[in-house]
Amino acid sequence: xxxxxxxxxxxxxxxxxxxxxxxxxxxxxxxxxxxxxxxxxxxxxxxxxxxxxxxxxxxxxxxxxxxxxxxxxxxxxxxxxxxxxxxxxxxxxxxxxxxxxxxxxxxxxxxxxxxxxxxxxxxxxxxxxxxxxxxxxxxxxxxxxxxxxxxxxxxxxxxxxxxxxxxxxxxxxxxxxxxxxxxxxxxxxxxxxxxxxxxxxxxxxxxxxxxxxxxxxxxxxxxxxxxxxxxxxxxxxxxxxxxxxxxxxxxxxxxxxxxxxxxxxxxxxxxxxxxxxxxxxxxxxxxxxxxxxxxxxxxxxxxxxxxxxxxxxxxxxxxxxxxxxxxxxxxxxxxxxxxxxxxxxxxxxxxxxxxxxxxxxxxxxxxxxxxxxxxxxxxxxxxxxxxxxxxxxxxxxxxxxxxxxxxxxxxxxxxxxxxxxxxxxxxxxxxx
Amino acid sequence: xxxxxxxxxxxxxxxxxxxxxxxxxxxxxxxxxxxxxxxxxxxxxxxxxxxxxxxxxxxxxxxxxxxxxxxxxxxxxxxxxxxxxxxxxxxxxxxxxxxxxxxxxxxxxxxxxxxxxxxxxxxxxxxxxxxxxxxxxxxxxxxxxxxxxxxxxxxxxxxxxxxxxxx
Numbered sequence: 001x002x003x004x005x006x007x008x009x010x011x012x013x014x015x016x017x018x019x020x021x022x023x024x025x026x027x028x029x030x031x032x033x034x035x036x037x038x039x040x041x042x043x044x045x046x047x048x049x050x051x052x053x054x055x056x057x058x059x060x061x062x063x064x065x066x067x068x069x070x071x072x073x074x075x076x077x078x079x080x081x082x083x084x085x086x087x088x089x090x091x092x093x094x095x096x097x098x099x100x101x102x103x104x105x106x107x108x109x110x111x112x113x114x115x116x117x118x119x120x121x122x123x124x125x126x127x128x129x130x131x132x133x134x135x136x137x138x139x140x141x142x143x144x145x146x147x148x149x150x151x152x153x154x155x156x157x158x159x160x161x162x163x164x165x166x167x168x169x170x171x172x173x174x175x176x177x178x179x180x181x182x183x184x185x186x187x188x189x190x191x192x193x194x195x196x197x198x199x200x201x202x203x204x205x206x207x208x209x210x211x212x213x214x215x216x217x218x219x220x221x222x223x224x225x226x227x228x229x230x231x232x233x234x235x236x237x238x239x240x241x242x243x244x245x246x247x248x249x250x251x252x253x254x255x256x257x258x259x260x261x262x263x264x265x266x267x268x269x270x271x272x273x274x275x276x277x278x279x280x281x282x283x284x285x286x287x288x289x290x291x292x293x294x295x296x297x298x299x300x301x302x303x304x305x306x307x308x309x310x311x312x313x314x315x316x317x318x319x320x321x322x323x324x325x326x327x328x329x330x331x332x333x334x335x336x337x338x339x340x341x342x343x344x345x346x347x348x349x350x351x352x353x354x355x356x357x358x359x360x361x362x363x364x365x366x367x368x369x370x371x372x373x374x375x376x377x378x379x380x381x382x383x384x385x386x387x388x389x390x391x392x393x394x395x396x397x398x399x400x401x402x403x404x405x406x407x408x409x410x411x412x413x414x415x416x417x418x419x420x421x422x423x424x425x426x427x428x429x430x431x432x
Numbered sequence: 433x434x435x436x437x438x439x440x441x442x443x444x445x446x447x448x449x450x451x452x453x454x455x456x457x458x459x460x461x462x463x464x465x466x467x468x469x470x471x472x473x474x475x476x477x478x479x480x481x482x483x484x485x486x487x488x489x490x491x492x493x494x495x496x497x498x499x500x501x502x503x504x505x506x507x508x509x510x511x512x513x514x515x516x517x518x519x520x521x522x523x524x525x526x527x528x529x530x531x532x533x534x535x536x537x538x539x540x541x542x543x544x545x546x547x548x549x550x551x552x553x554x555x556x557x558x559x560x561x562x563x564x565x566x567x568x569x570x571x572x573x574x575x576x577x578x579x580x581x582x583x584x585x586x587x588x589x590x591x592x593x594x595x596x597x598x599x
Binding site: 099130132140166171189223225226275277281318325 | 570
């Protein structure tokens with residue numbers, strides 16, 4: 001009996017009482033213990049049930065949260081897509097672009113004949129407007145105000161230099177129609193001030209090509225994958241008869257600029273260009289006009305001129321040298337014209353060429369570049385004009401599209417004595 | 433007469449051509465990942481990197497995030513950047529923090545078309561980004577295509593920069 005008491009006591013986890021309990025007492029104690037455990041069990045069951053309920057709630061919450069995150073992510077993607085699509089399509093103005101460039105010049109020039117010129121000129125203020133009708137059809141235009149003020153008796157002009165439609169047949173072939181820049185020379189099609197050295201544009205392309213030169217017509221371009229491309233165009237032509245007797249046989253004065261321009265005789269122009277090696281451009285243009293005087297409808301003071309052909313070729317090579325980039329440019333252009341007037345025979349052949357080495361160095365304050373240029377120029381403007389022009393200077397790009405320029409120039413008149421000109425130019429230019 | 437012949441020749445030449453498609457994004461990915469491209473991920477231009485992105489592009493980014501496709505060996509980034517007027521779509525494949533391939537998927541500008549050809553884009557191969565966030569090998573430009581060249585260079589830098597943050 002005593003051993004049973006010990007056993008129950010051990011089971012109940014109690015120490016052996018000092019005085020042994022009776023069986024009834026032990027049974028009562030055991031019942032009490034059972035009730036206590038049952039109560040604890042009941043409490044744990046309730047707690048467990050509550051925890052399960054809480055767990056289910058949390059599970060649902062997590063599922064809802066995950067669903068919400070997925071929904072939000074999808075919504076953000078849609079918003080992002082829409083944000084990025086705003087610039088690509090939709091309303092007409094999303095397919096319309098505006099750009100422009102401008103250049104302000106200061107010239108300080110002295111001539112051996114004693115004359116001196118100091119002048120500030122906002123030479124060009126240009127706005128581009130373009131519109132993309134579809135992926136393949138677009139419009140592009142360039143409106144220019146030259147010399148700041150235009151109007152009766154003012155020195156400036158407002159000019160529509162480009163206004164054409166361009167259609168892409170595929171990624172290699174395109175055609176255009178309208179008023180466009182002639183495919184010739186280095187500067188005629190790319191002449192934003194931050195793309196070239198020197199405050200003023202070079203005089204060879206200005207007087208021989210003559211840049212900036214635009215005509216009305218149709219043209220096409222085909223580009224091969226190896227970097228070779230061809231341009232062909234038929235355009236309105238020069239009118240050497242339309243200068244009111246001033247500067248006869250001067251090529252630059254023959255530009256009609258698409259303003260009530262005679263269209264009796266067109267220009268046929270073709271250009272081959274190779275850019276298949278990075279940094280290299282080789283190009284050649286041939287341009288022919290049968291009647292440079294548009295004489296199907298001659299004026300009273302017609303000049304005696306027949307056909308004319310322009311030959312132009314140039315090379316550009318850029319390559320990284322040290323921390324910067326070396327660029328060399330060379331251009332040769334020549335007009336051959338048929339002129340019967342014995343007093344102006346030397347106008348039959350007008351030509352010019354130039355060489356321009358430069359070095360551009362990136363710095364923490366923007367790119368800095370230095371250049372030198374030699375130009376040989378033989379053109380005609382009522383009389384022969386021959387010059388050897390030496391030039392050196394620097395560009396500082398304070399932003400990739402904003403440039404400050406300075407150059408020294410010496411212009412030697414190789415026909416007339418005491419007519420050499422020298423001086424310096426300063427300029428600022430931008431494009432956007 | 434000559435004028436008429438030339439006109440007819442021009443019109444015949446161009447009307448005989450048929451439109452070609454640029455390589456699509458999906459075609460490019462199929463090619464790079466040999467038929468099994470991974471799912472795309474989004475790389476968000478968060479506030480902490482926005483300034484550096486602006487420095488690389490020289491303007492504020494016109495997008496909130498960019499898509500990329502990544503495996504253990506390589507990552508592919510497809511980014512748009514405007515040349516002069518219209519966006520150029522460029523795909524860049526990066527392996528070991530170097531450009532393995534740069535390809536122009538869509539070119540919409542009138543000028544600067546040379547940048548889409550292999551003779552130009554091959555210059556980007558094996559280029560990486562230095563600590564000043566510039567390419568460590570110089571890229572020779574193309575005369576008359578300055579803005580397009582600039583756009584591709586920026587995109588190349590951007591992809592290398594993003595990829596560096598994923599490592």
